[in-house]
Amino acid sequence: MKESSIANKILLRILIVAAIVIVIAAGVSYYLVMGMKKDIELQTQEHFELLIKERIKAKLDIGISNAVTISKNTDVIEALETNNRDLAIAALSSISNAMKNGTSFKNVKVHIHDKNVNSFLRNWKTEKYGDDLSSFRKTILEVKNTQKPLAAIEVGRAGLVLRGLAPVFNDADEYIGSLEFIQGFNSVVKDFKADDEFLLVLMDEKLKRGNALTSQDKVGNYYISQKVIDESFKNSVKSLDFTKLINKGYLTDSSYFYTQFPIKDFQGNTIGTYLVGDHIKHVDTSFNESANLVYFMLVMMVILTLVLVFVIYYLFKKIITGGLNKFKHSFAEFLDFISFKTNTFTKPTVYTNDEVGQMLVMLNETADIFDKKLKEDMRVIGEIVLTSDKVEQGIYKCRIHATSENPMIVTLKNTINKMLDENERNMTEVVRSVSHFANNDYRDRVNINPKLKDKMLEVMQSINKLGEALGNNAKANLHNGQTLENNSATMTASMNNLAAK
Numbered sequence: 001m002k003e004s005s006i007a008n009k010i011l012l013r014i015l016i017v018a019a020i021v022i023v024i025a026a027g028v029s030y031y032l033v034m035g036m037k038k039d040i041e042l043q044t045q046e047h048f049e050l051l052i053k054e055r056i057k058a059k060l061d062i063g064i065s066n067a068v069t070i071s072k073n074t075d076v077i078e079a080l081e082t083n084n085r086d087l088a089i090a091a092l093s094s095i096s097n098a099m100k101n102g103t104s105f106k107n108v109k110v111h112i113h114d115k116n117v118n119s120f121l122r123n124w125k126t127e128k129y130g131d132d133l134s135s136f137r138k139t140i141l142e143v144k145n146t147q148k149p150l151a152a153i154e155v156g157r158a159g160l161v162l163r164g165l166a167p168v169f170n171d172a173d174e175y176i177g178s179l180e181f182i183q184g185f186n187s188v189v190k191d192f193k194a195d196d197e198f199l200l201v202l203m204d205e206k207l208k209r210g211n212a213l214t215s216q217d218k219v220g221n222y223y224i225s226q227k228v229i230d231e232s233f234k235n236s237v238k239s240l241d242f243t244k245l246i247n248k249g250y251l252t253d254s255s256y257f258y259t260q261f262p263i264k265d266f267q268g269n270t271i272g273t274y275l276v277g278d279h280i281k282h283v284d285t286s287f288n289e290s291a292n293l294v295y296f297m298l299v300m301m302v303i304l305t306l307v308l309v310f311v312i313y314y315l316f317k318k319i320i321t322g323g324l325n326k327f328k329h330s331f332a333e334f335l336d337f338i339s340f341k342t343n344t345f346t347k348p349t350v351y352t353n354d355e356v357g358q359m360l361v362m363l364n365e366t367a368d369i370f371d372k373k374l375k376e377d378m379r380v381i382g383e384i385v386l387t388s389d390k391v392e393q394g395i396y397k398c399r400i401h402a403t404s405e406n407p408m409i410v411t412l413k414n415t416i417n418k419m420l421d422e423n424e425r426n427m428t429e430v431v432r433s434v435s436h437f438a439n440n441d442y443r444d445r446v447n448i449n450p451k452l453k454d455k456m457l458e459v460m461q462s463i464n465k466l467g468e469a470l471g472n473n474a475k476a477n478l479h480n481g482q483t484l485e486n487n488s489a490t491m492t493a494s495m496n497n498l499a500a501k
Contacts, residue, residue: 006321011313018305029298036290044283045250045259048276052199052261055188056162056274060151063164067181068149070095070110071166080114080177081170085121085129088112092123109182112168113140115175136209139266143167143178152266157210159217159225160185160203160263160272189228198233198256198277201225201263207271222272233277246273257283323356330360334367345371376404380413387416396424422449426456433463442471 070076073095079088096108112120117134133140139152149166162183170176185201192199202222203213213223219234220242236256245251250259256277263272330348337345347364350357379402390398399420400413429446436444445467448460 006324010316011309014309014312018309022302022305025298025301029294033291033294036294037287040283040287040290041250041252041257044257044278044286048197048259048278049261051192052188052274052276055191056153059162059183059185059188060153060164063162063181063183064149064151064166065164067164067166067179070181071168071179076112076179077168077170077176080112080120080168085126088121089123089126092121096123104187111180111182112177113137113179114177115144117141117144120177139163139165140178140180142266144175147175150266153263153271154265155203155207155209155271156182157212159213159223160201161225185226186228189226192276193228193230196279196282198230199226200229200234200237200275200277201272202275203263203272204270219275225272237275237277252280252283254280256280319354320356323352323354323360327356327359327363330363334363337367338370373405376402377406377409380404380409384412384416387420391420391423396420396427422451425449426452426460430460430463433467437467437470440474442467442474 070092073091075087075091079085079091092110092112095110099105099108108123110121110123113133114120117132117137117140119129119131119133122128137154139150139154143150143165144167147167147169149164151162151164153160154163155161162185164181164183166179167175168177168179185199189199189201200219201224202219203225205218205221205223208223217224219237220240222242224234233256236253237258239253240251240258242260245258245260250257252258257280258275258277260276261274262270263274265271326348333342333345336342345367347367348360350360350364380400383400383402387398387400399417403413404410426449433444433446436442446460446463448457448464452460
């Protein structure tokens with residue numbers, strides 16, 4: 001099997017975990033970046049919404065303020081009361097010149113209406129008057145009914161316009177007509193342009209009146225209600241999906257950021273939309289600053305993760321692998337010790353109380369226990385050797401007295417001692433019988449243990465047979481002696497008889 005390192009295995013697993021963490025972090029970072037991009041786009045949308053509201057409100061406030069101011073002009077009041085249009089023309093001309101010289105208003109449009117909602121005077125087209133406005137000028141009807149000033153955005157022949165209206169009262173405080181201060185959106189468009197931003201004031205095509213607006217003024221389903229137009233922005237807007245823009249609130253392409261806000265009349269009806277735009281690079285600059293911070297944090301996290309991985313690997317290799325190598329070396333010595341390749345074991349010094357240190361302590365304790373048992377076994381074996389030597393010399397009274405915790409050694413000791421007991425008893429029996437035989441006592445017999453077999457049994461049986469044979473021989477010798485004695489007596493008697501003769 002191919003050798004492998006625990007440290008390398010740990011490193012591989014840590015790298016896998018680190019890779020997973022980095023992938024997750026990258027996914028989270030991407031999610032955060034996309035969220036930040038959306039937040040910045042929403043913030044940009046909110047910024048434009050606030051900006052358009054403020055600027056349009058400022059225009060409407062100016063319109064209603066000027067309308068109220070002009071409606072208090074005595075010449076205007078007198079002109080309406082006396083139906084003196086020349087007086088009204090002169091008054092409005094004087095007011096218009098004063099505004100041109102002292103304010104930013106260069107093209108002042110004021111429209112005076114009589115109490116029957118008929119046109120009394122258009123200062124930009126004095127020859128056109130007397131036409132009934134009640135059928136389409138709802139703001140004039142509202143001022144007549146409420147007799148209060150009103151500022152609103154309303155549809156005109158050239159598109160949407162800002163109107164500030166005020167009722168006109170005579171000295172008796174009787175309603176004698178109304179006056180409106182009319183403004184376009186060009187100044188608002190210029191304000192956006194000054195900030196390098198874009199605005200298109202778009203009127204719903206269904207509200208078109210007359211032929212003043214042409215296809216050149218059309219974008220999608222809307223007509224442009226301004227004269228100051230950025231052609232590049234206008235051309236980009238032509239390719240916009242207005243339905244998607246209205247549903248989402250904003251869109252982007254490679255050049256611009258687009259957002260829209262509905263234009264409502266004083267009754268709350270949607271009559272058009274403000275299409276506001278900005279260079280996409282301006283939006284991306286804010287996004288890139290935030291995104292770069294996230295990317296920087298991601299890169300730092302990757303670097304720190306890799307540094308942490310290799311620091312952990314280094315410490316693991318130094319602490320764990322070093323400890324394991326020490327344990328491996330000590331364990332190899334221990335194996336040599338228990339396999340009797342060496343007769344000593346050098347216990348490793350333990351400096352820590354971690355898992356490796358505890359393993360080394362256990363190894364030392366095991367070595368001590370094994371050494372103690374080994375010494376006990378060696379004492380028993382030593383006594384066995386000495387006892388065997390004595391048995392070889394014919395000494396059977398010796399016994400093995402040393403003990404051990406090794407059950408096999410204990411069994412060996414007990415077996416040898418039991419064998420010695422049996423051999424001593426057998427030898428005692430043999431010696432006793434032989435001693436009797438030596439003293440001409442052939443009656444004694446050896447007590448044979450039923451467990452005896454083979455040669456020892458033959459020896460014991462032979463001793464008994466020898467005793468029997470010696471006994472029988474003794475009896476035969478006695479009989480022969482007696483016979484010889486009798487024969488000797490007979491011979492003696494015969495000799496005596498012969499001698500007597």
